[in-house]
Amino acid sequence: xxxxxQSPKYLFRKEGQNVTLSCEQNLNHDAMxxxxxxxxxxxxxxxxxxxxxxxxxxxxxxxxxVSREKKESxxxxxxxxxxxxxxxxxxxxxxxxxxxxETQYFGPGTRLLVL
Amino acid sequence: xxxxxxxxxxVSVSEGTPxxxxxxxxxxxxxxxxxxxxxxxxxxxxxxxxTSAATLVKGINGFEAEFKKSETSFHLTKPSAHMSDAAEYxxxxxxxxxxxxxxxxAGTRLTVKP
Numbered sequence: 001x002x003x004x005x006q007s008p009k010y011l012f013r014k015e016g017q018n019v020t021l022s023c024e025q026n027l028n029h030d031a032m033x034x035x036x037x038x039x040x041x042x043x044x045x046x047x048x049x050x051x052x053x054x055x056x057x058x059x060x061x062x063x064x065x066v067s068r069e070k071k072e073s074x075x076x077x078x079x080x081x082x083x084x085x086x087x088x089x090x091x092x093x094x095x096x097x098x099x100x101x102e103t104q105y106f107g108p109g110t111r112l113l114v115l
Numbered sequence: 116x117x118x119x120x121x122x123x124x125x126v127s128v129s130e131g132t133p134x135x136x137x138x139x140x141x142x143x144x145x146x147x148x149x150x151x152x153x154x155x156x157x158x159x160x161x162x163x164x165x166t167s168a169a170t171l172v173k174g175i176n177g178f179e180a181e182f183k184k185s186e187t188s189f190h191l192t193k194p195s196a197h198m199s200d201a202a203e204y205x206x207x208x209x210x211x212x213x214x215x216x217x218x219x220x221a222g223t224r225l226t227v228k229p
Contacts (some may be wrong), residue, residue: 042219106158
């Protein structure tokens with residue numbers, strides 16, 4: 001059963017704490033993406049990776065970090081430097097890295113809340 | 116850089132009546148355009164996409180959209196709304212000169228009344 005999984009579904013962060021959101025795909029896609037979604041807004045790109053061991057900053061990378069050590073996995077760390085982390089985080093993947101015409105496949109999302 | 120504007124933040128229709136969700140785009144070159152749907156607390160699912168082939172694009176669940184270059188529009192339509200269509204809909208644009216950049220609209224929430 002192919003797809004993208006994100007965990008956990010809900011995540012709570014304390015002040016000054018780093019937290020890591022998991023994203024795994026078994027679609028054999030080269031490219032993976034992290035988006036942030038806030039109420040009443042569209043999705044904003046945090047980071048993307050077109051290939052293993054390579055990733056690029058998106059529009060709102062400050063306060064976030066990623067790694068891409070395996071093709072299947074693209075974890076996102078929300079650091080303490082991110083002052084407003086409460087949001088819905090969506091991971092996506094696509095077949096290749098040229099996203100001009102490619103369909104992106106999305107995971108179910110992780111909702112991050114600050115305690 | 117490309118951008119997209121969804122003209123209505125909320126659309127309400129009665130079940131069985133037509134649906135129209137409006138999207139205008141700005142792009143410096145030949146754009147690709149997408150419509151995605153998001154049900155509450157879920158990820159996004161592709162409804163349809165335009166990639167410079169036929170200007171009338173048919174998607175899943177009876178939705179279709181027409182690319183009109185002269186009007187820079189890509190409106191989403193469905194002849195007859197179903198209760199299960201209630202969701203958030205996102206129009207997305209990308210273009211050749213910004214190859215790794217997709218721009219999402221703010222979304223349109225569709226409500227379907229019985």
